[in-house]
Amino acid sequence: MNSFKETEILPFSSGVSPDGVLQINGHSVDELIDKFGSPLYIYDEDTIRKMCVEFRENFCNHYENSHIEYSCKAFANPFVNKIIDEEGLFMDVVTGGELAVAINSNFPPNKLNFHGNNKGKDELTEALKYGVEYITIDSFAEINLLNSISEDLGKFQKVMLRLSPSIDPHTHLLTSTGILDSKFGFSIETGDAELAIKQTLDKSNLILDGVHFHLGSPIFELEPFSEAIEYVISFCSEMRDKYSFNLKRFSPGGGFAIGYKTEKKPPKISEYAKVISDSIKMSCDKYSLQYPELIVEPGRSIIGRSGVAIYTVGGIKKIKDVRTYVSVDGGMGDNIRPALYQSEYSVISAGKVNEERDNLVTIAGKFCESGDILAKDVYIPNPEVGDLIALPASGAYNLMMASNYNMQTKPAVVLIKSSSEPPYLISRRETYNDLLRLSIFE
Numbered sequence: 001m002n003s004f005k006e007t008e009i010l011p012f013s014s015g016v017s018p019d020g021v022l023q024i025n026g027h028s029v030d031e032l033i034d035k036f037g038s039p040l041y042i043y044d045e046d047t048i049r050k051m052c053v054e055f056r057e058n059f060c061n062h063y064e065n066s067h068i069e070y071s072c073k074a075f076a077n078p079f080v081n082k083i084i085d086e087e088g089l090f091m092d093v094v095t096g097g098e099l100a101v102a103i104n105s106n107f108p109p110n111k112l113n114f115h116g117n118n119k120g121k122d123e124l125t126e127a128l129k130y131g132v133e134y135i136t137i138d139s140f141a142e143i144n145l146l147n148s149i150s151e152d153l154g155k156f157q158k159v160m161l162r163l164s165p166s167i168d169p170h171t172h173l174l175t176s177t178g179i180l181d182s183k184f185g186f187s188i189e190t191g192d193a194e195l196a197i198k199q200t201l202d203k204s205n206l207i208l209d210g211v212h213f214h215l216g217s218p219i220f221e222l223e224p225f226s227e228a229i230e231y232v233i234s235f236c237s238e239m240r241d242k243y244s245f246n247l248k249r250f251s252p253g254g255g256f257a258i259g260y261k262t263e264k265k266p267p268k269i270s271e272y273a274k275v276i277s278d279s280i281k282m283s284c285d286k287y288s289l290q291y292p293e294l295i296v297e298p299g300r301s302i303i304g305r306s307g308v309a310i311y312t313v314g315g316i317k318k319i320k321d322v323r324t325y326v327s328v329d330g331g332m333g334d335n336i337r338p339a340l341y342q343s344e345y346s347v348i349s350a351g352k353v354n355e356e357r358d359n360l361v362t363i364a365g366k367f368c369e370s371g372d373i374l375a376k377d378v379y380i381p382n383p384e385v386g387d388l389i390a391l392p393a394s395g396a397y398n399l400m401m402a403s404n405y406n407m408q409t410k411p412a413v414v415l416i417k418s419s420s421e422p423p424y425l426i427s428r429r430e431t432y433n434d435l436l437r438l439s440i441f442e
């Protein structure tokens, strides 16, 4: 395989054909575009499986009683759910819709956890009927609602509480979720967390097994995890002393970073695993708590690297001494992350991988917003109409946040299973009929 600088952020199986075309596990992206159209999202199964193994092994090595729970809001798809199940992972859902994907992929209910800060009565009822193992409660209203639904159905539901530890993970403000000023979680600082524990323990049909927090994403530092874990476990020891609360299950959430730009490397999974495991053990030892079962909830870091977005270049606008805009056939409709929180991407001219990158350009989307820019100030070889542009690390959140703004259809998604099997369409491109089917015309 030729080496080029994006090898660490592309799927593990990426390479370059002799004529300089990007390949995913031996499949040239130009041929994939010919077959499935543009823009196209390509997922690499090997990379998904490797990341599952990486998480499982690293966490088990450091903390025996641990389980990995894939947060499917990063990419909810039946084929991926099946891979996740086969790799022995649990899964998180955050809405009835994600639950529906899980149910329709036959994902085992006893490996599901239902998150979310405002689950509705219907969603909770469906979850209980399906037999979801855990529900992570995020509000006082939900404590009451879930208990009454459980009573009505004659069920005893295992629950966790989402706490807010007031820790800043130093990521974008819009993706920080464990700070005091957040809609998520019962704040320990304000006394809400204590009240929630007390109320939940008092409920007839809820079984409180543990606590959860999620700091935000992507988190490139390790200290926010150790700080938050020490704080939350010390709080749990207080709750044991006051209310005999038994911490059986503990989850420090997800939020592990991946490489988007080649210059900004994330910590290794082993480093996250070590700091999380060490902090739990140290804090539990300090307060004489038994080591709880550890649940880790990666979303982005399981699926992000496996996905590559491919676009085709249309208009090229050169503004002398200012900027060159290279417009592609997708943009904020399939990837709102740059517009929403200034996410940065590396860019590869997928048919010219071996050519010198001597043109400074800005990759613009096709949507009617000036903010629809996929990547600002990146170097690529001389851009021409029809070139293919690849954005690595596009597997997480892009398509889940996709919209039909401008009545644009959403791209197709293919899964590369292996080098010898044909590429597999796992989500077809939307058609105008898909867009029209909800409208009532008379």
Ligand SMILES: *Cc1c(COP(=O)(O)O)cnc(C)c1O
Pocket: 071, 073, 074, 092, 115, 214, 216, 217, 218, 253, 254, 255, 256, 297, 298, 299, 300, 301, 396
């Ligand atoms: C989104 C989310 C995750 C996963 O976050 P990533 O950044 O994708 O790892 C985990 N837990 C909860 C509760 C979440 O909301």
